Amino acid sequence: MEAFEILFTASLWAAAVRIASPLIFGTLGELICERAGVLNLGIEGIMTAGAFSGWLAVYLGGDLWLGVAVAALVGACLGLLHGFMVVPLGLSQHVTGIGITLLATALSYYFYRIAFPEVTSPPKIEPFAVFPVPGLADLPIIGPALFQQTPLTYLAFIAVALVAWFLYRTPAGLAVRTVGENPAAAEAQGINVVTVRILAVMAGSALMGIGGSFITLSAFNSFFFEMTNGRGWICIALVVFAAWQPGKALLGAILFGLFDAYQLRLQQLAGSVVPYQVFLMLPFVLSVVALIVMSRRVAYPRALMVPYRKGER
Template sequence: MSYLVDILVSASFWAAVIRIASPLVLATMGELICERAGVLNLGIEGIMVIGAFTGWLAVYQGLPLWGGVGVAMAAGMLFGLLHATLTVPFGLSQHVVGLGVTLLATSTSSFAYRLALPEVTSPPKIVPFQPLDLPVLSDLPFLGEVLFTQTAFTWFAFAIAVLVSVILFRTPLGLAIRAAGENPSAVEAQGLSVSGLRMGAVIVGSGLMAMGGAFLTLSAFSSFFFEMVNGRGWICVALVVFGAWMPGKAVLGAILFAAFDALQIRLQQTPIGADLPYQVFLMAPYVLSILALILMSRRAEVPAALMTPYSKGER
């Protein structure tokens, strides 16, 4: 087991954990906002794909990296608007609409990619976000590598998580959003619009999901390829449950999850990796997500009005 210890004490391992967690943190925050307001957003997987694609395409066409992030966010919000329109005022099935949005966003990305680049055989690369080089901090032993040589996008992702937590739990707006997911008629009694709050939450949440997708192309892989999101969206839905709809716990869940993911990649290169088929390691993230859901079953406080459409005047 000595190699396991070697892995766990290495700075490069923990640096990878933070890196792998970043897109999950963004998308999980996006899903958490939607669900706190009472809307399950199963468009997440496709919205991450459209974010990964549009962010990459914008930068490939010459926009600066943060411009790409902005484009991804806008594209995500557009699909969020579609989701919100169908599920909030019309109150259509959040399951069906969410899956429909995922299928539409994914196929739109594939269609547009083929249209933009009909000829290419290998996906073209962009110059991605570079590791930060901070005076003193980046040169610190261990922590320097783990925290201070991440990209600015990673820092941005974790800052967003803090911001989401503050807004949800320290501001009247956050209270209203949470109330829309717990007790919508009380929100209406306060003279606030449940529809407005829910639509806003879904649109903003979808923007965050898309930025999570953009992290993959702009900070991790530097090119876009089909199936790069590979179920990460669904994993984020599981992380929201695992985090009991609390931003802090969800971020810890994302880090824990990323740690297992980083571990499985490294274990493949050890004697265990030689003994087991590599598919077993690749299965780990999905199996872990299911285990996390089982672990949290019956413990978590589900937003009371999650998946319940609301129409004015109904009690």
């Protein structure tokens, strides 16, 4: 019975939205890349690099928002590398993406060790504080969940609306969707497929970087190894779950966050009966199940993972 009552606690819903925040950024970022026809498996590493670089900027005396900007910039640079290798050079998107993840992760750890050769406890920063939205923060359940969060979570919500508006309401968004569906037709319209794809991958990777920075600047206050812990891969599953739509990505990320927050609480309740690893496994199992369920009616971008070469059919 107690397990059921947890569902009506405000702290559960607040935790769900908090856990969802980095996933919202990451999923939106991956969604933009894939909408343009590019799979970005660099996401796991880009989030790690964002988490590290954003945190380092703040640790060295920068403002918190400067940290977010640095994370976005680092993400965009890694996106440029991925975009350059898979779009004009047409290299395997799988292999390049894994390579970017390995590179970004290795560089983050290397620079962390150079900056802090011998620390026993990770150095800390002052992270984003909770900013209650006046008037709305006191609503029951909804208040703590949606309006008692850190500014980066609000930014995640704004990003969902912005990305949706961009993709469906602007000519540039139409161009992104066209190069992901039918690059030859886009070319015929005078759209430069290579440029649009690279810019989309850079923008998406910048969002992934911000998602990573949420982990170190908002959820925690220091950088650890293996901190990203598969969040990037979960974002890739969430994109499929969301059928490549920003609104559903938000929904999927919050559902996932809710599930993760719930299993954490169940773990405390039933930890003595069921091994804690079972609970930790559930989010990953859920992602696989979601992929199977959604596989029936996915309408993935037609040119996803298809390199485009002018004049080739």
